[in-house]
Amino acid sequence: MEHANFPKNFVRYLKFIHEKGGKTTISELAVQFNVKKPTVVETVKKMQEEGLVMHPPYSPVELTRKGKGLAQELLWRHRVLEVLFSSLGLTVEESCVEAERLEVHASLEAVKRICSFFGHPRKCPCEKDIPAYGGCCKSEKR
Numbered sequence: 001m002e003h004a005n006f007p008k009n010f011v012r013y014l015k016f017i018h019e020k021g022g023k024t025t026i027s028e029l030a031v032q033f034n035v036k037k038p039t040v041v042e043t044v045k046k047m048q049e050e051g052l053v054m055h056p057p058y059s060p061v062e063l064t065r066k067g068k069g070l071a072q073e074l075l076w077r078h079r080v081l082e083v084l085f086s087s088l089g090l091t092v093e094e095s096c097v098e099a100e101r102l103e104v105h106a107s108l109e110a111v112k113r114i115c116s117f118f119g120h121p122r123k124c125p126c127e128k129d130i131p132a133y134g135g136c137c138k139s140e141k142r
């Protein structure tokens with residue numbers, strides 16, 4: 001599935017679960033995104049079909065290897081775009097909103113160029129770590 005075709009929920013859940021250390025619960029997701037538990041269960045089921053998470057009965061929701069890789073890429077995309085927008089004078093909040101709009105639509109090449117332009121930044125404007133993206137940041141000294 002192309003990034004741009006991912007439902008917004010998938011993208012949000014992936015990033016959230018990754019930030020939680022790769023594991024979370026249905027209740028936590030429901031609270032975080034202000035949706036009912038059955039809705040979360042439905043989304044998680046679809047993500048499971050895409051091989052992004054595992055959710056055995058009575059167990060937490062856990063990222064698969066594929067899900068983890070994708071979550072890291074999405075966080076890298078999001079935060080590199082935040083760096084760009086905040087350098088143009090947008091506030092931290094505005095930068096986050098714009099980054100969320102573009103993170104799945106910008107081409108990989110474009111995000112790599114932005115990342116290089118800013119010297120492969122390690123912190124986003126909200127002081128969060130930017131994960132290194134293989135093929136972009138790893139080859140460079142950080």
Ligand SMILES: [Zn+2]
Binds near residue numbers: 096124125128
């Ligand atoms: Zn940020």
Ligand SMILES: [Zn+2]
Binds near residue numbers: 112115121136137
């Ligand atoms: Zn980079």
